[in-house]
Amino acid sequence: MIKFSQRKISNPGDVNLTPMIDIIFNLLIFFLIVAVISQKGLNLTLPKTSTAEKRPDKSLEISVTGDKRILFNGKEISLDDVEKKLREEKMKKDDQKADNILLKADVEAPFGMFVTVMDTARKVGLTNLVIATKLKTDKNDGGNK
Secondary structure, three states: OOOOOOOOOOOOOOOHHHHHHHHHHHHHHHHHHHHHOOOOHHHHHHHHOOOOOOOOOOEEEEEOOOOEEEEEEEEEEEEHHHHHHHHHHOOOOOOOOOEEEEEEOOOOHHHHHHHHHHHHHHHHHOOEEEEEOOOOOOOOOOOOO
């Protein structure tokens, strides 16, 4: 009589998860890389000061760019909309309000526009204003040349 070797037949319910896990990790890495690359930052050259400090965690950010654009927490708005947005912020509950308003201006930004934004915030009643600068690293780095 001929003996045939019996093969162990795998259970149809057993699924090899290794290829699926590999695909999931590859997709995760892909989306993380795409997310990092696609983040669009604001390109501001802040003025340099010797007394610069870290900004508080909970702050509202208004930026004035060198090409005369105003960004409210990263979203572009017109000069006319600044007061409306600040009034909305003022009407929020105390636990939802920003602790202060961080004002950023590019060194090439029009000074008058920056002052108008600052004046609008004070007119609305938001007086805890912080002007963002960059810490001076070199003593001879005196500013505009």
